[in-house]
Each structure stands twice: as C-alpha cells, then as structure tokens.
Amino acid sequence: MQDRPATMRERPDSAAIRYHAWFPAIRATGRYPWVLQSEQCMSVVSVKQALSGTLPSGSPVSVRGWVRTRRDSKAGLSFINLSDGSCFDPIQIVATDSLANYSDEVQRLSAGCSLIATGQLVASQGKGQGLELQADTIEVVGWVEDPETYPIQPKAHSLEFLREVAHLRPRTNLFGAITRVRHTIASAIHRYFDQNGYCWVNTPIITTSDAEGAGQMFRVSTLDLMNLPRTDKGSIDTRKDFFGKDAFLTVSGQLNVEGYCLALSKVYTFGPTFRAENSNTARHLAEFWMIEPEIAFADLDENARVTEDLLKFVFKTVLDERADDMAFFAERVEKTAITRLEGFIAAPFERIDYTDAVAILKKSGKKFEFPVEWGIDLQTEHERYLVEEHVGRPVVVVNYPEKIKAFYMRLNDDGRTVAAMDVLAPGIGEIIGGAQREERLDILDRRMLQFGLDPAHYNWYRDFRRYGTVPHAGFGLGFERLVVYVCGLANIRDAIPYPRVPGHAEF
C-alpha cells in the first residue's frame, strides 16, 4: 500500500470512486496499481506455479516467501530454499555475487527471512529439483531479528515444542501440510454437500437453549463480575444480562438446523462448537469445528449410507489434490497415511447392531477394564476391539439402548433401543455420532421428561413435530478428528491452528 500513486492519496473520496478512477489502468495491466513495485514490473507467481512446469523455460518471474535454508559457495554462489506455502516443496533460488546486495544482505539471510526474488525460471543444474530461479534481484522484505533464537530451525522439532509456538509453527513442513490438507478436507465437505443438493445453514454461535443437555457450556455474558445484579432472592439476575436470560456458546447446531431441514430437506452446518468439559485427552478440544447434516425423510440406514459416501468422497479428494502433502505424512508422520485412506475407500462399512456388538465383545475372551453388559455405553477399549481386532475396517454401530442416548433420538419399535449410530474408525475411534430423530410429539415429550428436561423450554423445537413433522436423520462429524485421521496425527491439538483446551487459550 505504501507505493500507492500520489493521485490516490490526493483523492480522499469513496472507495467506489477511487476504484473507477483506476479502472482503465487495472483493465490494461491486469493488476491493481497499489501493489508492491516488484509485482508491477515482473510477473509474480506462487512457488506452486513456478514449480508446476507450465511456465516456459527462461520465464521472467518473481516469487515471494520465507527462507527455509541458505547454502553458500565461496565461489560466489548461494542457494536459497524459499517457501510460500502454496505447495509442499520450496523453490531453490540461485543467487550469485553479481547481485548488488550479495555480501551485505543475501549472505546474511537465515531461516524465516522474507524476500521477493526476481529472475528467470530455468532447469536446475543440480540434482534435487527440476526447476530453479536464477535471481536477478533479491529484495529482502523482513529480517529475522535474532537468528539464534528463531524457534523454527531447519531440523526436527518436537510437537510439544511447536505447540508452544503455535503462531510460528505453520512455517514448518508439517504444519504447512496439515493446514493445506485441512483446507482441502473442508473444501471437499462443502463440495460433497453442494453436489448432492444440500444447503449450508449457519446456525447460531450464541444460544439460549441448553441444547440436548450435552455437556458443560461456556457462558456468554456482559454482566460486571465485580458488581452482579441480584434478584430479590439474592440470586444473579440474568434478566439484566445482554440477552435478558442465560446465554451460552453453542455445543451443537443440530436442534437449530432441524428447523431448516424441515423446509429445505437437505441441509448441513459447518462451524465452530464449544464444550466447557474438563477433557484432557488427545481427542478433545474446548473449541472445535463440527459438520452436522440433517436429511428430511431419511431413516437411520440412509443416514449411515451418507456418512460412508461423504467420508469416502473426502478421502478420495485429499488423495487426488494433496498428493505431495500426503506423501510427506506417509514418510514422516504415519507410514500407512495413504494406504489407510485407500483401504478405507475400497472397503464397505461394516454394520453391527449394538446388541450384536455386546455379544461379540462378550464372546471375545478379552479382559476389559469395564465389563460388557447390555445397556452400557461402549467404552474406548470396546470400540477399539470391535474396529481394530474384530472387523479391521470402519464400523457403524446402530440401535443403542434408549437410556444412554439423547432425548431427540427416535425410539425403535422394541421400546428399549433408539435409532442411534456411531461410526468407528481404526486408529481414532468414534468419528461420527448420529441418529434418526424422534418425529412423534407424544414420544418426544415422554423422553424429555424421562431425561429431566422441561418440554416447555423446547416449545420451538416441539413445533417441528406439531407442524408437518416428517421422519428425518442426521449426524455430527468432528472436523478436527477427521483431520487427525487423514494426516495420521496422534494429537488433535495439532489438527487446529490455535488449540483451545482446559487451561490454555494462548495466542
């Protein structure tokens, strides 16, 4: 912005007028007049474009990014590996001592410095790469203040250390790859739903209903903690709070999205979710992203089919579009990263009735810490046995006891199970939980009371069953758990840019 032409500064009028004033120049050059000087005189390309092989040899280009390594030759030659995050590989820049700033700048470059290199894209004389940039100019944009203490060195770091520098870890190979794959997964999810006629519905982040009673919630309040308004009885008067009542961060958009399902038929949410539970594991976050499709006129079977279809589409997309990053995961993070996804795509999901699963576990002869009995919720050890030892591929467990599942799940004809399902995957456990919803008002009310919930608090939700109710089903997919699974990670804190867990909300 600092190189904006003088006439722009002289015209303090609206953005629209400014844009129109510059429109002919933008048309002619294809560029905006206020970008950096180097971008105007040369064709700026991403490292991905530069390495793609689509630009003719000798093409004059500029690349912009951050230094990974520098190797010098006293013969008057330096090799700089530059990354801009557009792909896994950095580009090699060859700088010679003919550059005006060679000895006082180029030879002082260290990991993390940012620069703009301009020159010709040529076939490399070295072995490690096909193409490289023969630099005519190297413009250092930002130095690294103290190279000795710059945390991101060209070496292996522990994941624990990188979590302490979560704001700088995207500069590593690993977190660059995770970030690109995370994006591709998100994109593939949106593409899947879009191609299949679903509408993305943005349910509220702030909620005043204690959705499904599922877990502890974060309170949202503007009250002064040092001076809380009190009722006559001495309790805190939340009528004086911002929303005039208790408010919280959402733990699920499901109840809200159901309303849109019963009008637009196929909908889904994809947004942040918050759980104030004191969960200290490698699989839980206090703030995470969740995908919740809801399908009108669908039963549990259809619901399970969609989970399988969606996951396979996502994995296939990642393998197709992020082969470079996946190869890195397979090489450095988890050997089976690619073959595991390929196996997942190739094999049909196994369906097991909860009652049968209990029988299998009882017959297994395995000694479990938690004894297996019909009516218990399956523990991690039980799920692991089913998925990893008994079946060896993803399993959908269906029809759980009604007492251990949420009130909105549809009561089966046997009167003792509900049409709930969990999708369990090898190496990660429960990745999806879903259900067919209870569409019958009388049974819904009965189940609410059974769970100690006051139907009067859910009148808006009960309206769905009073006005044109239909059978419908949906599920919740934890986005970060999906990222963990795809990348072969061990800890969910590495699957989200800035993890929030009990005791931690740095950055």
Added chain:
RNA sequence: GCCCGAAUAGCUCAGCUGGUUAGAGCACUUGACUGUUAAUCAGGGGGUCGCUGGUUCGAGUCCAGCUUCGGGCGCCA
C-alpha cells in the same frame, strides 16, 4: 476429575549404582572448501541441570512438595 511418566544450551538429546571444571548434534559465529540439497570440514561463544525445601563431607543424579509438559482413562465429536 483420576492414574502413570518426564523436565539438562535457542532446538533434539546423552550424562551409569551421588564424586573435580556438565557433553554431543543442529542453530549462531569465524575460517576453509564446494552447483549446493536439513551441504561438508576446522575453531569459537552459549547452561542458576523447571522451582522450593530436605538427606549428604559432596546432589544434574536420592527424597518431598509445587509448576509445566506428555501418555492413559472418564465425559464426547
């Protein structure tokens, strides 16, 4: 919330049953050398051994408490 483990240089680690001045690699720095590939070779600087207390002639090492991090479990996505 419960159980277990760990904490030594900017980073990754070694340091035996307690015993002089705490080591290596990477990074940084100086030099040599080379179309190099996390280059290589030689030299140099860099440490309150997480904190507090205890045992001992003597503690990085043993003990206790605390802090932080990690692993497992519960709750779940």
